[in-house]
Amino acid sequence: NGLGARRALVVGTSGYPLFILANLVPTWYTMVPASLYLGFTASLIWVGQGTYLSSAALSHARENSLPEGQTLGNFNGEFWGAYASTQVIGNLISLALLRNGKDGGSVTGKYLLFVVFLGCMIIGIVLMCLLSKRDEKRHNDSTHSSFGAMLKYIVAPLKDQKMILLIPLIAYSGLQQAFVWAVFTKSIVSPVLGISGVGGAMAIYGASDAVCSLVAGRFISGLHSATLIVSVGAILQAAVLFWLLLFYSPMEGLVSAAVPLFIGALWGVGDGVLNTQLNALLGLLFKDVKEAAFAQLMVWQSGAMAVIFFLSPSITLHAMLILMATALFISFGSFLLLTLVGVEKPSTMRV
Numbered sequence: 001n002g003l004g005a006r007r008a009l010v011v012g013t014s015g016y017p018l019f020i021l022a023n024l025v026p027t028w029y030t031m032v033p034a035s036l037y038l039g040f041t042a043s044l045i046w047v048g049q050g051t052y053l054s055s056a057a058l059s060h061a062r063e064n065s066l067p068e069g070q071t072l073g074n075f076n077g078e079f080w081g082a083y084a085s086t087q088v089i090g091n092l093i094s095l096a097l098l099r100n101g102k103d104g105g106s107v108t109g110k111y112l113l114f115v116v117f118l119g120c121m122i123i124g125i126v127l128m129c130l131l132s133k134r135d136e137k138r139h140n141d142s143t144h145s146s147f148g149a150m151l152k153y154i155v156a157p158l159k160d161q162k163m164i165l166l167i168p169l170i171a172y173s174g175l176q177q178a179f180v181w182a183v184f185t186k187s188i189v190s191p192v193l194g195i196s197g198v199g200g201a202m203a204i205y206g207a208s209d210a211v212c213s214l215v216a217g218r219f220i221s222g223l224h225s226a227t228l229i230v231s232v233g234a235i236l237q238a239a240v241l242f243w244l245l246l247f248y249s250p251m252e253g254l255v256s257a258a259v260p261l262f263i264g265a266l267w268g269v270g271d272g273v274l275n276t277q278l279n280a281l282l283g284l285l286f287k288d289v290k291e292a293a294f295a296q297l298m299v300w301q302s303g304a305m306a307v308i309f310f311l312s313p314s315i316t317l318h319a320m321l322i323l324m325a326t327a328l329f330i331s332f333g334s335f336l337l338l339t340l341v342g343v344e345k346p347s348t349m350r351v
Contacts, residue, residue: 001291003044005052006131012045013125020118024111043298050294052131053079054283069220072280077217080275084213084268087206090117091199157296162285165338166278167300168331169230173274174304175327176237180205180267182312183320189260191250197257201264208268209275216276226277227339233273234332236266241328245321 003011015038022034057075061068097113157163180202189201216229240263250256278297286293312320 003048005048005055005291006128006133008044008048009052009128009131010125012041012043012048013121013128015039015041015045017118017121017125020114020121023114039302043295043302046298047291047294049079050279050282050297051290053279054287054290054294057283058287069225069280069284072283073217073220073276075217076276076280076283077214077220080272080279081210081214081217084206084209084272084275087209088203091203091206093117095199095203157286157289157292160286161341162338163293163296165334165341166281167296168327168334169274170278170297170300171304172327172331173271173278174301175308175324176267176274177271177301178305178308178312179320179324180264180271182309183317184260184264184267186312187317188244188248188250188263192256192260197260201260204261205264205268205271208265209272210268212269212272213276216273217280220277220280224339226281227336229273230277230332230335233270234328237270238325238328240266241321241325245318245325 015034019034019038022030053075054072057072058068060066060075061071093116094113097116098109185198185202189198193201212233216233219229220226244263248259279294282293282297283290308320311323315323
């Protein structure tokens with residue numbers, strides 16, 4: 001809020017090249033500080049992203065007399081579609097540069113890979129510096145004139161019924177992202193396709209995610225349309241979870257090799273749906289407190305990701321699938337309750 005969305009985006013990028021540089025000399029003393037700093041800057045860049053994109057969409061809608069819900073859906077669909085496409089591009093680059101190495105690539109290949117990623121990051125920073133000014137509503141300094149005032153601003157969204165009902169789905173969106181990174185690749189892809197097959201499976205996941213994001217963004221017009229789209233994604237992910245829980249066992253053969261790829265494609269649909277719909281709905285329902293709303297998104301999403309990464313080394317795949325299925329059931333039920341309440345008016349919270 002103090003920096004403004006555009007500055008937050010630029011400052012937030014600083015953690016990513018530092019983290020990439022740390023990977024060139026991976027030690028405890030380089031990776032841990034770089035990871036801590038990346039976590040801090042990631043909060044800036046992703047809260048800034050949600051705030052800026054929503055401001056840009058709403059501003060564009062007003063200037064061109066377009067429906068706000070549909071415009072937010074289009075903007076988020078295009079952004080998250082482009083974002084998910086990096087899963088395809090990044091994994092193909094990794095596959096190309098590391099294909100001749102043993103156990104994940106040669107030292108030379110890894111260095112070249114990180115240098116390529118660093119170049120992409122520098123291009124991204126330059127582009128963010130060129131962002132145009134949009135309708136960024138800045139709070140005055142009195143918002144943080146005291147610790148009490150700052151605390152009141154932080155917890156303000158939690159007083160809104162809409163946010164309370166959205167939080168379980170926000171948390172699940174973090175759980176399902178971490179699940180595909182930490183569990184799916186290790187316990188489902190690698191046993192069947194080997195480590196070398198992870199890149200291909202994740203590329204298919206990213207392609208499905210990108211296409212679904214673009215398509216889902218075109219169809220949102222408000223809470224009820226978002227509910228229908230989220231329902232499709234939730235049903236697909238529930239089907240995957242219950243099939244893995246009840247029927248899946250690694251086998252040999254062509255059909256078995258295709259299973260992880262198919263699962264990745266279905267899971268990408270759910271991720272694309274959640275990213276576009278949650279971000280569009282937060283921009284639509286919390287127009288006056290976008291910074292606080294997207295901050296809540298990062299708090300619950302990142303916290304849920306951390307839970308999966310902490311648990312994955314110490315619990316079985318069966319237990320993890322039960323946890324995911326339970327979380328999906330609770331979060332989707334809460335989201336349906338939000339639809340029944342039928343609150344689509346912008347938030348009027350006072351901080």
